[in-house]
Amino acid sequence: MGRVVLVTGVSRDLGRRFARSLAADPEVDRVIGVDVVPPRGDVGAVSFVRVDIRNPVIAKVIAKEDVDTVVHMSIIATPGSAGGRHTMKELNVIGTMQLLAACQRARTVRRLVVKSTTTVYGASPADPAMFTEDMQPRRAPRSGYAKDVAEIEGYVRGFARRRPDVDVLTLRCANVVGPHVQSPITSYLRLPVVPTVLGYDPRMQLLHEDDLFSVLHLAALREGVSGTVNVAGEGVVVLSQALRRLGRPAAPMPGTAVGRLGQVLRKAHVADFSPEQLAFLTYGRGVDTTRMREVLGFEPAFTTEQALADFGSTLPPVLGPARATAQQVAGQALGTLARLVPTGGARG
């Protein structure tokens, strides 16, 4: 018997592509994609149902289709795409509550996978270098995306208590990058000149989009794994290093100036700077991925460095010419030296 999987948030690129790849798996009988607006691209074998998860109609969809696995990935990070912070909070928190209520009623549901984020750990100078799944953020998030996610995870834990027969798996994913990803961190790194916080060099871990699909796929089909798992590519890069690798010039400025510039950029719809992202760009964050390897049995195909390189390969070069010149000059200097060495050696 195949599986019936319900995927939320398929109108967005990552959700649509994940649903499509899941539908191509022979182990999966049907994939039902739900969202408030239809997906823009090709959904393949996915059957799309236009339904708002904030509406009790979602319960009827789950009951009618005999859904046994729910993959909840419609938690959105930026108010821009939803049309304001208020709508974003509604979609995130009320939508999740409604979805969980529907799952609790549905006897057929055996498995729930929630795509959460490492943003829930926050970022502060009092953080440990690597967060494990049992650690709490040093400061409870007070606003925005991080607070939404913290509330959502709270409701998910409540659901897991009330339905112990359902395997509930929460994946806290690091920043997802990839050639097609539109997220706060990718739009930040795509800026032609990247404002950074003066005097800080945050550590970051990245997750390639392909790895995000693989881990969700694995999580949706893997029996008997539950709990919370951090997901991130291996290794850490610091921001200055990442910018050099991407060939992006950095513009260091004090933290308050970066925040104000972020507000301007947000109004211009260029990039989205939330307060929690500013904290991340100041203090950085790292998460421990031991459980991902040992409990979930997942190994990302891309390390953080490789994910960054793959993301960088699609960026229009900013410092390309300057970099080429610098390399040429260095190469010429080396060549000149090589020619001079015999003379110098003979004399010296």
Place this chain on the structure above:
Amino acid sequence: MGDAEVIPIGTRGRPGRGTGSTTPSSASRGLAGGARRPAAQRSPEPPEQPEEISDAADAQDTATDPATHPGWTDEDSIGGGAAGPTAGASTSSSTTSSTTTSTTTADRHPLGNVSPAELMNALTGAAKEVFGPEWEEELARLLAFVRRRLTGDYAVDEYGFDPEVTERFFLTALRPVAQKWFRIEVRGIENIPTDSGALIVSNHSGTLPWDGLMTMVTVHDRTGRFVRPLGADLVFRTPVVAQLARMGGATLACSEDADRMLAGGELVGVWPEGFKGLGKPYAERYKLQRFGRGGFVSAALRTRTPIVPLSVVGAEEIYPMLSSMPTLARVLGVPYFPVTPLFPWLGPLGMVPLPSKWLMEFGEPVRTDELEDGAADDPMLVFDVTDQVRESIQQTLYRLLMERKSVFG
């Protein structure tokens, strides 16, 4: 400066330049050649003929030859620094010979006298001075390093530690301070394990954490291992300092990070007195403060790593703190605002540490691998081990103070 050539410039009270007299000044007489006698008489001892005083020449050459590294003193030499002052000698002889050649106006052009071969020689010599005999390879390595830094092609570990920059810049910049300024004498370096994890526990003093930096340099020079310091969250909240600390291998002093680093086999350094030790007044020097809450001992017990007590003598005297101005400190958001005999009166100059003589002694390691499981959960045992480490450091401090001849000796 005993062997420097003394060429008298000025009239020295005799008639000459500036007096309207037609007699040439003593300076110009001296420059005309053949008039070196008075100069030789004035110097207290014959400065030339370095072969006579070859023993002392080494010490004296250092003043004139900036490229010579005398390195460590005999008892704690670690190799290196054996580059002789031969290059310096040859350059000084060539300058004296060029002054005697006659000069015409045509030769006044700055490059008039310089043949390409000489220029090449000078450049090669300079490169040798800077990079040593294998200067081509060294220079190529430096260029490759610069290219790696510019393209971001280097790796940092999960704490943000950048070993390349730490070794090439931080430790290189701090090494002269350790060797020349504080003249650190090290004992018991063999107590540091060569490849396994260990926790170095040290006393803390000196207003600014110079003792931490000096411990990092000394341990790296003697054992080749990097000390990974645990710092207060103030360090990671302060701009620039935060960036440099992570780059240099530090991380936050919390039980999660301590466990993780020790379990990873790192050599972790802690200063459990924290700001209480760092910012204590000069009158209380070498009196150990409370050792935190013993968190470092629990971490060592949990990971079964040895605790190496380290006693540092000398750091208390680098900035003798007279007052801490608590009100101003509170306004600035720092634990204390030091007032020393030189700071803040001399401004940035007052931040130069006094050149006290330092002694560092690594004590016998406290073993934790023989304790039973769950020892870290026994608070009484943790307090006992904490006291044992504290007492051992305090006793060693008293002993080292007795051995020390004088503060700056």
